[in-house]
Amino acid sequence: AQSVSQHNHHVILSEAASLELGCNYSYGGTVNLFWYVQYPGQHLQLLLKYFSGDPLVKGIKGFEAEFIKSKFSFNLRKPSVQWSDTAEYFCAVTIYNQGGKLIFGQGTELSVKP
Amino acid sequence: EAGVAQSPRYKIIEKRQSVAFWCNPISGHATLYWYQQILGQGPKLLIQFQNNGVVDDSQLPKDRFSAERLKGVDSTLKIQPAKLEDSAVYLCASSLVRGGDTGELFFGEGSRLTVL
Numbered sequence: 001a002q003s004v005s006q007h008n009h010h011v012i013l014s015e016a017a018s019l020e021l022g023c024n025y026s027y028g029g030t031v032n033l034f035w036y037v038q039y040p041g042q043h044l045q046l047l048l049k050y051f052s053g054d055p056l057v058k059g060i061k062g063f064e065a066e067f068i069k070s071k072f073s074f075n076l077r078k079p080s081v082q083w084s085d086t087a088e089y090f091c092a093v094t095i096y097n098q099g100g101k102l103i104f105g106q107g108t109e110l111s112v113k114p
Numbered sequence: 115e116a117g118v119a120q121s122p123r124y125k126i127i128e129k130r131q132s133v134a135f136w137c138n139p140i141s142g143h144a145t146l147y148w149y150q151q152i153l154g155q156g157p158k159l160l161i162q163f164q165n166n167g168v169v170d171d172s173q174l175p176k177d178r179f180s181a182e183r184l185k186g187v188d189s190t191l192k193i194q195p196a197k198l199e200d201s202a203v204y205l206c207a208s209s210l211v212r213g214g215d216t217g218e219l220f221f222g223e224g225s226r227l228t229v230l
Contacts, residue, residue: 044157046219100162103159
């Protein structure tokens, strides 16, 4: 079965530190890739997405992610985090042309210390 | 634009009781999803509707869970009878088309269920 793995359950950083959250998926065919974010007390919202083309995609609030097909990875990065980035981050995958079902990873909780 | 509305936000019940959750998607969104998010895990799809038809309910525990989307708008998810392991947040999401084709699923704030 297709699955998504996020390497870290909880990451703690100080403000201005760089961030990289790992995400790997298991499926050999064409996929669409996403990162969603859930700020405390808020609903899940789309951070960025990759369908095709440039494997380096930029999202909102200075986040970016790189798709490396050979490694089945889609890692999320930000050069300098802020306290307001404290949230839970979910990597998700859809299998191309299979109904649009999002398969989520287990999430990574990011805590940024001021 | 109004978001996805869900109610109730919180519900506490005893095991073997029943519970129902309601979702009103964004106006005009054809696709509606119910996800279950257990603490410490990512959301898991329970059921997907396209208008008022079921597209995917392969992970819905049909012996106790049921869902409907009458008239292709609002949706209700019911659990009867509830078990302890049903304690979770139930998320409703909607999209204009099939979400995976655009990436844009809009989520509600969720209904948190505690089964005692």
